[in-house]
């Protein structure tokens with residue numbers, strides 16, 4: 001039996017390896033880029049956060065009924081054991097994130113590549129699948145290097161995110177042509193643009209913050225973690241995590257609490273004590289030692305207080321306003337840095353059109369899909385690659 005896998009990324013490599021383990025199967029892995037696993041090699045800032053020990057369906061967006069069977073079959077422990085059996089040592093870090101012990105994403109690509117070749121997968125790079133048709137006995141593929149026929153076909157072409165690393169629309173289009181439908185696609189795990197250029201003065205500053213997202217006055221999401229200010233808006237792990245919610249509606253607002261370990265009363269008390277001890281200091285030093293100096297100055301300016309004014313002139317009302325200013329920095333979201341900058345795609349091919357246990361199409365028998373092309377995306381922290389492994393294994397097992 002011949003099995004063609006379109007896409008040599010995370011899910012395609014895993015599906016091909018598993019499919020080739022069973023005797024009597026010829027597996028052909030077709031990758032349009034010059035090498036397999038190009039995006040994989042860039043994940044986790046070159047370290048590849050390959051799974052997370054806290055894998056659970058709640059960490060994913062999409063239909064839980066669809067996601068759960070694959071996660072039950074391949075949980076975090078199962079993924080780690082599988083990688084160790086392929087020769088990759090793993091290390092668990094903060095928040096349960098799992099990385100290769102080598103700290104190199106390339107090690108993950110290497111072990112998958114070696115395993116694929118070792119199991120007899122025929123890997124064809126520089127080969128783009130341009131079209132796929134159902135034939136009487138299987139599939140006819142038109143590729144950039146010629147025609148290919150296969151009994152079964154796994155589409156593992158990834159999503160629209162990370163275009164420079166191979167992301168694109170190809171997988172959605174191939175599946176649509178085979179009868180499937182796609183939901184709206186949006187960038188997720190992405191930097192956010194905010195209105196007014198207010199963050200420009202803070203460019204490069206990193207801070208711990210509580211982020212609350214509001215839409216039409218209603219709080220829709222929250223997250224505590226690191227925020228990085230940029231000239232266009234905000235970035236950093238906590239922003240990535242809430243970006244999906246922040247982009248879910250137009251006109252959302254992020255409210256940053258930049259002194260989230262203290263109450264407003266505690267902060268205004270600290271400021272008043274400081275004003276009493278050091279009356280000759282200026283307002284621009286009001287938050288010295290409490291906030292990054294540039295954030296401190298911004299908080300003062302937002303209250304309309306003169307940065308050069310004397311701390312000794314601070315009233316109780318000024319202290320309360322300063323504390324509120326540091327704890328409620330409002331930024332209006334105007335958009336994101338787009339699919340090029342995004343780590344993952346929210347939305348994808350409708351999952352009710354696939355069997356969650358086998359990843360086989362309910363519309364086109366013999367057709368399978370795995371990875372980001374499906375309408376499943378996870379939180380930041382190794383959840384997206386875990387979905388690629390789990391769905392790739394399910395498809396490779398059952399094909």
Ligand SMILES: Cc1cc2nc3c(=O)[nH]c(=O)nc-3n(C[C@H](O)[C@H](O)[C@H](O)COP(=O)(O)OP(=O)(O)OC[C@H]3O[C@@H](n4cnc5c(N)ncnc54)[C@H](O)[C@@H]3O)c2cc1C
Pocket residue numbers: 006007008009010011012030031032033036037038039040042043044045048049050051127128129130156157158159161162165166167168170171342343344370371372373381382383384385386388
């Ligand atoms: C910069 C960055 C960092 C990330 N870091 C992490 C992280 O640390 N942890 C985590 O869990 N997730 C991370 N992600 C997300 C994760 O990489 C993806 O969710 C995951 O790679 C999806 O796997 P996939 O197999 O569906 O797609 P991909 O890994 O993107 O693979 C798809 C492959 O198909 C190929 N292809 C596409 N169309 C065709 C075609 N028509 N014919 C032939 N080949 C085709 C592409 O070239 C590509 O190689 C990151 C993403 C980015 C962009």
